[in-house]
Amino acid sequence: MVNQQWIDSLTTARGVKERGATGAGAAPTPTMAPSPSQVIAGLKATSGGENLIQVLNPEGEFTPHPDYPLDVSAEDFPALLKGLYRDMVLVRRFDREGNALQRQGQLSIWVPLLGQEAAQIGAGRALEPQDMAFPSYREHGVAWCKGIDPTELLPIFRGTEHCGWDPVATNFAGYCIVIGNQVINATGYAMGQRLDGAVGPSETSHRPSEATIAFFGDGATSQGDVHEAMVFAAAYDAPVVFYCQNNQWAISEPVERQSRIPLFNRAAGYGFPGVRVDGNDVLACLAVTRWAMDECRSGNGPVMIEAFTYRMDAHTTSDDPTRYRQADEAQAWKLLDPIERVRVHLARNGLADAAFFDQIEAEADELAVRFRAFCIGLTTPAPDRMFSHVYSEPHHQLDTQQAEFRSYLDGFEDETAVHA
Amino acid sequence: MVNQQWIDSLTTARGVKERGATGAGAAPTPTMAPSPSQVIAGLKATSGGENLIQVLNPEGEFTPHPDYPLDVSAEDFPALLKGLYRDMVLVRRFDREGNALQRQGQLSIWVPLLGQEAAQIGAGRALEPQDMAFPSYREHGVAWCKGIDPTELLPIFRGTEHCGWDPVATNFAGYCIVIGNQVINATGYAMGQRLDGAVGPSETSHRPSEATIAFFGDGATSQGDVHEAMVFAAAYDAPVVFYCQNNQWAISEPVERQSRIPLFNRAAGYGFPGVRVDGNDVLACLAVTRWAMDECRSGNGPVMIEAFTYRMDAHTTSDDPTRYRQADEAQAWKLLDPIERVRVHLARNGLADAAFFDQIEAEADELAVRFRAFCIGLTTPAPDRMFSHVYSEPHHQLDTQQAEFRSYLDGFEDETAVHA
Amino acid sequence: MNATGSAAVGAAGVAVVGMSNGHVSSNGHASAPPTTLAKALNMGLRASMENDPKVLVMGEDVGKLGGVFRVTDGLQKDFGEHRVLDTPLAESGIIGAAVGLAMRGYRPVTEIQFDGFVFPGFDQIISQLAKMTFRTQGRVKMPVVVRIPYGGGIGAVEHHAEAPESFFCHIAGLRVVTCSNAADAYFMIQEAISCDDPVVFFEPKRRYWEKAPLDVGAVVGSTFSSAIRRTGTDVTVVSYGPSMPVLQAAADAAAAEGRSLELIDLRTLSPLDLDPVLESVRKTGRLVVVSEAPRESSITGDIAARVMEEAFYSLAAPVLRVAGMDTPYPPSKLEEYYLPDLDKVLDAVDRVLAY
Amino acid sequence: MNATGSAAVGAAGVAVVGMSNGHVSSNGHASAPPTTLAKALNMGLRASMENDPKVLVMGEDVGKLGGVFRVTDGLQKDFGEHRVLDTPLAESGIIGAAVGLAMRGYRPVTEIQFDGFVFPGFDQIISQLAKMTFRTQGRVKMPVVVRIPYGGGIGAVEHHAEAPESFFCHIAGLRVVTCSNAADAYFMIQEAISCDDPVVFFEPKRRYWEKAPLDVGAVVGSTFSSAIRRTGTDVTVVSYGPSMPVLQAAADAAAAEGRSLELIDLRTLSPLDLDPVLESVRKTGRLVVVSEAPRESSITGDIAARVMEEAFYSLAAPVLRVAGMDTPYPPSKLEEYYLPDLDKVLDAVDRVLAY
């Protein structure tokens, strides 16, 4: 047990200690706070800083990390990587199709994940079926891993439903639009997993241990709800992984508007581990998330992960990023593309041949066609949908309102011409 | 400039690093999270842990701290300490009188500060007149230092007003009852100080630099507002000191319900310094708060201080602590009484004689008499008070309501007997 | 000027006649033991926890302390820390965690310590708790109870005496109910817990210590319905929760002056159970609505508007409202002026009869 | 079924007749240049910032981006980062910091990005912003504006189309206003900023791009007052913000059928400026109130109740309400059914005339 040691290590991690060491502290000492430009330099550097966990670098070179092993044999490694490659390519493909459908007026909005494929597929593939995930609104890649068919994402963005899948059957909660809300909901769910005895080695049942993962953005870290989620999780040892995709932007605001220092440091303030992983490295994201989920499943939660990545497209199809960021930033990140490095590794090491890549392309094309057809075929529910599932139990007042509305609508059917 | 170094020092302060060092991390490693009992041991230990800044120990021995000097000559030291002693004795005296007045039905509630005199007087005496303070509801000692007459505290607790003093004239905001609210208000005020150019060396004016201090409890640290206050303060380099009085309890909940690790660590998560000070050591509180306020005044804010102290009385006069804590805990803390150690130091070192102590006692008695008399004499404002100051500008609707109410009340004066 | 009636009215429950969905149930049976409203809630919580292991109690100080009003007294001792959770001090966290626990199959009963402290949790209530079922097409149910002690008259400091029920009535997806006596408290809290929808449960804090007969074996219908507390012919007076004893006192005083008031305890504020009110108004032609909440955009306006819509020709006078002032809650020494009381109700009765 | 009228009505402002406190002011002068509502707000903000260096603009994405609706476009460029603050993503922080800045003597104009995101800031609004002046006996003023784009009809996802104004009308200490056209937008935002009380300023987001003549030199009285937009004799129809063009279209359609509607744009929701409404109802005897907000415990109920209280004998029919449904805001493909539209207004007119 190294707990006390670990706590101590945390408690010495404050500016003052370092500060005191630099002088007697008699007079106001030189600036301790980083200057804005230093912060920007530290945070926006595409390298992600020294603490970044990376196993597959942008050049496609693979270096296993001793603390975060992939738990895969050399024999199985190619299949693993090819699977991840396929996931990322397919997800990117329907994401691009979503954008196109919006441009063509078939969707009222699309929220692109472009650039975050590795962060999402790595995390998503670390999840077991029994694990619960709470997305924000951009986690199409995680949805994919959770077995949500991409077409099930369309109703939200076409405006025919607020949620197209079954959160209970899939263990994937509905998209959450109010920034931060889902993170404390995730903690609550994880508290329930613990209360159920589904965490740690169970003597009484044979069901596999469970954990929860909450997805949120760099901007979301400023919300009170995210804080309270971390406070509650620490207080109840909840098996929840706080997975922050730092894509450098909250709409037009760069991450340094939310924090002076890298976001994974927040975890230390609450007394649980925080890790920064290269969010464009699908293997690192997989390894680190697996480790974190395992920690949680075995009762050592919570854990925070900051996936350092980049929003390569606009915030949504309604956004115009040219107003607030330079093109060269996007160019720099293009060199770090999460899919490209996997392709390079597979090709260079002879793990996959041209036929493999062609086949994935073909599969992606098929998916895109199916996605588009489904979208265009999506129909608007009957107006009565408005009144259904507002409550689970009978509600006479709403029933009356519905009946009145029904007969109001029927009035139009009786008339040949409606007003004006 | 040690900034990058300092940032790095923060960023290595996470469990994972330590963790990784203990093994290969291949399988779920042994529990990293502290067990509840370890947490309790660490947090509730009356010593406050290794990081505690202390200069006057419970035995009355004085050891200056190199990083937090008192900035006082040997000659002036006795006067300083005697002044602080007087402050604490007087504040404790009217606090006890407040309790008694409630018991006698003269106040509807009293919020005792017993045990927190050093934490409050130390901080309060570190403030310059131009500094702004945002209290919660227990900061009678800070009010005292800000020049609020103790009697001005009474209207709130007698129910005749919601705030008995002028926050603008005194630079002491109204008491804030919704836990955490005032902390982000304080950050906003501090942002204003910075916008005004009242922070750092000013070339254009001769007015002294300013800072803000926000008071809150250990329980309050869990609130989203406190988090957002820290996020905003870090983002805008706001000159605000976050002064958390960890009195070990939030009504019936011990501090480990809010955090696994000492609260001052939160600061590191945001990238500003956090210090834990012995909250029962008035000199340490003074020295550390002075340092922190100076940091802020010169533009290096924010700073967090955790004053490690103890709520020696009930939460309020409505509370019954015997339901949730053991008498021996209070006994242990009694040995750490904030006033006693100062008395011992003054007496043992011949800095004060019996006449001094007698005189303070007499002054305290006088204050108590005046406090009581004022309380009993406090009258209820006219019912019209309800309608005044709801708005600063004319409001016809409320005027009408007031007029109607006036004439309704007048109706009773006309009748000899009212209904029932 | 009279005080708000708590002392004057005494064991208001004695006169209780519960009428639920048409069938009369005398849950105020005189042989039943007198029980305080707080104790009745405690008994109801206990019964629900015994019946269903998924029921959790969570909030600030609900454990060892038993809540600042002792409503959860002894529950942690008997059911353990895994059923009765003292939470960190954060209301958004409390509601938000309850939402997650409900998704996991639990039935959390959350306690908000005082009315004024529900607002840090307001976002989770409106954005998640109320909308989750609709969002997920009924796949995710939200059997969460939010208990809120509310109302004034206890001499408290700011934020401890508010009547925020109207905010919640304006939120689709929630049910809002309130009890006014021990018997209702016992049955209503159980009905709230067993309901698959989120229920905001308002408890009239200044009535916590008032006793009324409680027959736990009584057969009651749904308590989420308006209850006629007294039949009368001249004026219908409608209220709920803390003001019900005021209405009883007013009806006594009016009777002494030869005026017959019909009293209705709404119990459910959203949805309203308006039929008994409409029926009464069709008889009396006059309606006074009483509530501690400020008047603007409130539940009282809604009741007035709906009664006008549905019983226009029956109204011999406008619906009059006796409400809290459109001001922040005043310092407690002034609360007797702010709150509806016997005199204000009688004054409104006078005025409505003057038409 | 008709759409919600935005296309059909077009430049609704052309018909605007502003009547403020009795004196008519034609701020919709035909020679004034047509300006979008969003641009008019931008111009108003700019004017206020030029007039008073204490005016700050703060919120998410209000700087370089100019806000997601471009209402603050160019302000940061022209006034600097110390006057136009991009804030961290936290609404309680935004309002709470604004409260502190106001205590320091600033006049912060905060932007909430969409209606559904005001709730994380609700606690600071109700507990601090609204109560501070009362609490401190007027010593601390709170000249804070909370700008909220609101209402539906833009095909958006959840939380982006709500009408939460009633919540704020229920909070004593706040003023709540809303504009319906460019001219009002320009003058009202300036009046809000110069007001020493906190003002919640609702902007009808689906009207942001509608143009109306804006004469910045017009002499206007207080714009926090009801404005009669069209005089008529048969039915009074009252609304505000996004529904005003719907009313104009309804009045046109009704006129074609020989029915004369009097239209009133409330502009101020708290306090209400009810005299023009009462005067109109005394003439027409019939009132329809239109609002996108759900009906329960809402501003529409309050208007109905107050008109009944103050003009009971003038009412030939109950006040009828055309409101949002008592449901969460539906998926956007269904919003045309949810929102008040031309047909619903005409239907209500038919019904109110049938009495």
Ligand SMILES: Cc1ncc(C[n+]2csc(CCOP(=O)(O)OP(=O)(O)O)c2C)c(N)n1
């Ligand atoms: C409470 C709340 N406030 C504001 C918004 C508007 N909004 C939508 S996304 C967004 C930025 C989120 O940034 P981040 O958390 O970094 O996530 P990302 O979109 O980059 O994935 C904002 C401000 C919202 N949805 N919810």
Ligand SMILES: Cc1ncc(C[n+]2csc(CCOP(=O)(O)OP(=O)(O)O)c2C)c(N)n1
């Ligand atoms: C938002 C809110 N929730 C709950 C309360 C009720 N309450 C008053 S004091 C208190 C405990 C506060 O503990 P702490 O922050 O440690 O301060 P202390 O009272 O110990 O000084 C609680 C829960 C409140 N005032 N505000």
Ligand SMILES: [Mg+2]
């Ligand atoms: Mg982001």
Ligand SMILES: [Mg+2]
């Ligand atoms: Mg405390």
